[in-house]
Every structure is written in structure tokens, then in C-alpha cells.
Amino acid sequence: MRRKISLKPITLLLFLITFASFAKEGHSDGEPKSDIKTEIKEYIQHHLKDSYDFSLYSYTNDQGEHVYIGAPLPVILWDNGLQVFWSSKFHHGETVAEVDGNYYKSYHGKIYKTDASGTITYDDHHHPTNAKPLDLSITKNVFTIILVGLLMLYMFSSMAKSYRKGALPKGMGRLLEPIVLYIRDDIAIPNIGKKHYKRYMSFLLTIFFFIWIINLLGLTPLGVNVTNNIAVTLALALLTFFITNFTANKNYWGHIFWMPGVPWPMKIVLAPIELLGIFIKPFSLLIRLYANITAGHIVLMSIIGLMFIFKNWLGSSLSFGLAFALSLLELLVAALQAYIFTMLSALYFGSAVEEHHDH
Amino acid sequence: MEKLINEFSIGLFFWQLVLFVGLVLLLRKFAWKPILDAVEKREEGIKDALDSAEKAKLDMENLQADNEKLLKEARMEREAMLKEARDIKSKMIEDAKEEAQDQANKMIQQAQAAIEGEKKSAMAELKNHVAGLSIEIAEKVIREELSNKDKQVDLVESMLAETTLN
Numbered sequence: 001m002r003r004k005i006s007l008k009p010i011t012l013l014l015f016l017i018t019f020a021s022f023a024k025e026g027h028s029d030g031e032p033k034s035d036i037k038t039e040i041k042e043y044i045q046h047h048l049k050d051s052y053d054f055s056l057y058s059y060t061n062d063q064g065e066h067v068y069i070g071a072p073l074p075v076i077l078w079d080n081g082l083q084v085f086w087s088s089k090f091h092h093g094e095t096v097a098e099v100d101g102n103y104y105k106s107y108h109g110k111i112y113k114t115d116a117s118g119t120i121t122y123d124d125h126h127h128p129t130n131a132k133p134l135d136l137s138i139t140k141n142v143f144t145i146i147l148v149g150l151l152m153l154y155m156f157s158s159m160a161k162s163y164r165k166g167a168l169p170k171g172m173g174r175l176l177e178p179i180v181l182y183i184r185d186d187i188a189i190p191n192i193g194k195k196h197y198k199r200y201m202s203f204l205l206t207i208f209f210f211i212w213i214i215n216l217l218g219l220t221p222l223g224v225n226v227t228n229n230i231a232v233t234l235a236l237a238l239l240t241f242f243i244t245n246f247t248a249n250k251n252y253w254g255h256i257f258w259m260p261g262v263p264w265p266m267k268i269v270l271a272p273i274e275l276l277g278i279f280i281k282p283f284s285l286l287i288r289l290y291a292n293i294t295a296g297h298i299v300l301m302s303i304i305g306l307m308f309i310f311k312n313w314l315g316s317s318l319s320f321g322l323a324f325a326l327s328l329l330e331l332l333v334a335a336l337q338a339y340i341f342t343m344l345s346a347l348y349f350g351s352a353v354e355e356h357h358d359h
Numbered sequence: 360m361e362k363l364i365n366e367f368s369i370g371l372f373f374w375q376l377v378l379f380v381g382l383v384l385l386l387r388k389f390a391w392k393p394i395l396d397a398v399e400k401r402e403e404g405i406k407d408a409l410d411s412a413e414k415a416k417l418d419m420e421n422l423q424a425d426n427e428k429l430l431k432e433a434r435m436e437r438e439a440m441l442k443e444a445r446d447i448k449s450k451m452i453e454d455a456k457e458e459a460q461d462q463a464n465k466m467i468q469q470a471q472a473a474i475e476g477e478k479k480s481a482m483a484e485l486k487n488h489v490a491g492l493s494i495e496i497a498e499k500v501i502r503e504e505l506s507n508k509d510k511q512v513d514l515v516e517s518m519l520a521e522t523t524l525n
Contacts, residue, residue, distance in 0.1 A: 049366070050368060050371060076370075109366070127365070134369065134370075135368070135369065135370040136369075136370045136373060136374070137370055138374075139368075139370065139371065141371055142370070142371060142374040142375075142378075145374060145375060145378050145379075146378060149378055149379075149381070149382045152382065152386065153382070153385060153386065153389065153390070156386055156389070156390030156391070156394065157386075157389040157390050159390065159394060160389060160390045160393035160394045160397075161393075163393060163394060163397035163398075164393075164397075167397070167400075167401040167404065168401075173394075177394075177398070180394060180395075180398070181398065184395070184398075198395075201391060201395060202383055202386065202387035202391045202392075203383055205386070205391055206379070206382055206383045206386050206387075206391075207379075210379065210382065229368065229371055230363055230366070230367055231367055231368045231369070231371040231372035231375060232371060232372075232375045234367075234372060235372050235375035235376040235379060236375070236379065238376070239376070239379065239380070
């Protein structure tokens with residue numbers, strides 16, 4: 001399929017440039033509207049997916065060639081031995097990468113083992129049947145996670161250093177300290193209790209800032225989109241799950257398997273429900289974060305896509321206004337989802353270490 | 360759901376887990392622990408300072424109350440002293456008056472006694488004088504009688520008339 005435009009940059013500037021070029025081109029080609037719609041749909045799908053290189057945007061030049069602006073990232077495969085090569089070998093999925101006599105092809109965001117010509121066989125449901133090597137590549141998302149990790153390390157270690165000079169933080173710490181204190185005083189202590197909150201603080205603070213920063217990064221024109229991957233949210237929720245259950249006290253397990261204060265037949269009924277609850281609680285965490293961020297991106301990009309579909313001053317400007325308002329909302333959602341994830345994690349930790357009360 | 364499972368990336372999951380756990384551990388060592396410790400230390404310092412300020416305020420209040428009490432006592436004492444002084448003053452005046460009265464009475468008595476004495480002595484002198492006078496008269500009369508009997512009688516008569524009047 002010919003790719004005429006790139007909707008990737010969400011910023012106004014890049015957006016207007018592409019908008020202008022598209023409007024002209026689309027008109028002269030006289031293409032039917034449905035093409036733009038599918039293109040936008042595919043574009044959104046593409047945006048939501050991970051990718052093997054860090055592309056900022058792409059366009060088609062005068063010769064009809066695709067030009068990608070970005071950098072390749074390392075691909076790491078385990079296929080009877082470690083295979084490491086740059087993703088530039090795939091040429092954005094257009095060619096087959098040959099490494100030590102093995103051939104790999106990137107197809108719909110996944111790497112498959114193929115023959116030299118890159119043949120992919122499909123089953124009845126149009127799913128590729130080719131072998132999939134264990135893929136531990138530093139993809140765009142992994143790269144972003146590393147970037148955010150380094151950023152956080154820099155931010156908070158410099159904040160920690162500023163305390164050595166005096167009781168009050170300097171620079172960035174001034175902005176971050178109220179947030180850190182908020183998490184301690186309004187999330188950790190009320191939910192977990194003064195006695196136990198300290199050992200959970202590292203996790204709560206890290207997860208809050210990690211989700212928040214990475215959500216904010218998802219709103220930048222870099223086009224990174226980490227928290228809308230279920231693998232990411234699953235990893236985070238799994239950590240909450242493990243920490244909750246590994247630090248839980250006798251009282252917590254007592255409430256699950258032998259609920260105090262209810263008649264014994266009810267205890268038997270409640271036990272499986274409570275047991276299920278152990279898994280449902282973190283599951284709701286992972287789904288909530290994933291769904292909120294994914295939905296936000298889809299809606300935002302769809303509205304941006306609408307501008308290209310309307311192609312008139314009224315509809316396009318309305319869509320622009322809507323997209324602007326929605327971007328502001330997404331800024332709120334970015335912080336809100338981080339807050340909710342942290343808050344609920346703290347709540348679960350709190351239930352795990354709750355002391356025994358008389359009912 | 361099938362799409363979700365299909366798109367699930369083991370690699371991303373693996374990296375997220377490893378990197379995040381690493382991040383938590385690194386941040387705990389280099390950031391969260393020093394930050395939270397510093398903040399806690401600062402908060403304790405603030406709390407101590409506030410406590411001592413409160414204590415100082417309380418001390419001050421106590422001191423002020425003491426001062427007030429002292430002042431009140433002093434005032435009362437002054438009042439008592441003034442009252443006493445006033446009493447003493449009036450008593451002294453009273454005493455002085457009484458004494459003066461006594462003195463005056465005594466003096467009056469003395470004066471009266473002196474007057475009485477003077478009067479008595481004056482009377483005695485007068486009596487003597489009168490006696491002398493009488494004798495003189497008598498002498499004169501006797502002498503007159505010796506010269507003129509009639510005249511003598513007249514004189515005695517007139518003189519007697521005078522004397523009886525006295």
C-alpha cells in the first residue's frame with residue numbers, strides 16, 4: 001500500500017505541515033475517501049503497536065520511496081543461540097534480515113523465522129504458522145522504558161543529593177518534593193498505616209512516577225506508547241500482586257480462607273470468592289491502565305484523523321479544537337491513571353498488612 | 360481478547376519486569392531512602408522547634424501570670440500600707456487633739472486657779488486698803504472731831520454712808 005502521509009506527529013507544527021501537504025496531494029490524486037479512512041485506521045493500529053526501530057515519522061518522497069526519520073534499535077533473538085543485530089536489517093519490514101544463515105522477517109510487529117525469500121505461511125485464521133524465535137529485542141517501548149528509567153534515576157538522585165546541602169531541596173526537588181510527600185501522606189500512610197508503610201514506599205513512588213512520566217511521554221510527538229501494551233501493565237500489576245501476597249500477614253490469609261465473624265457455611269462460600277479476588281484485584285489494575293491509555297490514544301488519533309477526512313475549514317477546525325481539548329484531558333488522565341494505580345496498590349498492600357481487629 | 364493474547368509481547372514483558380525491578384532497587388538506594396530520610400529528619404526538626412516554641416510560650420505565660428500575681432500583691436500591700444498610714448494619721452490627730460484639749464483644760468484650770476488666787480489676794484489687799492482707809496478716815500475724823508464737833512459728825516455720817524454703800 002502506498003503511504004502518502006504520516007499522522008504520527010501529534011504536535012501542531014508537524015501536523016500542520018503534513019496536513020497541508022496531504023490536502024494538496026489528496027486532492028490532485030482524487031482518491032476516494034474510504035482509502036483515507038482505512039489508512040487512518042491502519043495508522044492508528046500501527047501507532048498503538050510496538051516497533052523495532054525508533055521512527056519519529058515517515059514520508060514518501062518524489063520518487064515514491066518511503067523515507068523514515070528515526071534510528072534503528074538492536075534486535076535480540078534467542079533462536080538456538082543468541083542473535084543480535086540492528087533492526088535496520090529489516091528495512092521497516094520490507095526486507096528479510098539474514099543473520100548467520102537464518103532468515104527473519106518482521107510481520108505485523110512480530111519477528112518470524114522464514115526462508116531466504118521471506119515466505120510466510122498462514123493457517124485458516126490467517127495467522128502465520130512460521131516459527132517465532134524468543135524475541136527479547138530492545139524495541140521502541142523497551143528503549144523508552146530504559147530512557148524513562150535513566151531520567152528518573154537522574155531526577156531523583158539529583159533531588160536526593162540536594163538534601164545533603166540543606167534541609168530544603170533545590171531545583172527539581174522543589175517541584176518533586178510535594179508530590180513525593182503527597183504519595184507518602186495521602187496515599188501510603190492512610191491506606192497502609194504508619195507502622196508498615198515504609199517498606200512499600202520505594203515501590204509506590206517508583207510506580208507512580210514511572211507511569212506518570214511514561215504516560216506523559218506518550219502524549220509527546222515522539223509517538224511512544226508504552227502503557228497501552230498489556231505486557232507492560234501486566235508486569236506492573238504482577239509486581240503489585242507478588243508484593244501484596246508475599247508481604248501478607250496471617251490476618252490477611254485468615255480473611256481469605258476463613259472469614260471471621262460469619263457463620264461457617266458462609267465461610268466456605270466466601271473462601272473461593274476471596275481467593276478469586278486476590279487475582280481479580282491486580283487484574284483490574286492492568287486492564288484499567290491498559291484500557292484507559294489505549295482508548296485515549298485511539299480517540300485522540302481518530303479525531304486528528306477526522307481533520308483529514310473533513311478537509312474543510314469548519315470540520316477540520318472543529319476536530320482540531322476537539323483534539324486540543326482531548327489532549328488536555330489526556331494530560332489529566334496520564335496523572336490520574338498513575339494516581340489510581342498507586343492508590344489501589346497501596347490499598348492492596350494495606351489489606352495485606354492490616355492488623356487484627358475484633359469484629 | 361484473542362488479539363490481545365496474540366499481540367502480547369514476551370520480550371516487552373520481560374524487559375518491563377527486569378527494568379522496573381532494577382529501577383525500584385536503584386531508586387531505593389540512591390533516591391527514595393535519602394529523600395525520605397531527609398524529609399523525615401526535617402519534619403522532626405520542625406516538630407521539635409514547634410514543641411520548644413510552645414513550651415517557651417507556656418513558660419512565658421506562667422511568668423506573666425506570676426508577674427501579675429506579684430503586681431497584685433504589691434498593689435494590695437500598698438493599699439494596706441496607705442490605709443494604715445491614714446489610720447495612724449487620724450489617730451495621731453485625734454490624740455493630739457485630745458492632748459491639746461487636756462492641756463487647754465488644765466491651763467484654763469490653772470488660769471482659773473490663778474485668777475481665784477489673784478482675786479483673793481486682791482480682795483485681801485482691798486480689805487487691807489479699806490482697813491487702812493478706814494483707819495485714815497478714822498484718824499481724820501478723830502482729828503476733825505477734835506477741832507469741830509459738828510463738822511466731825513457730818514463727816515462721819517457721810518463717810519459712813521459711803522462705806523455702807525461699798
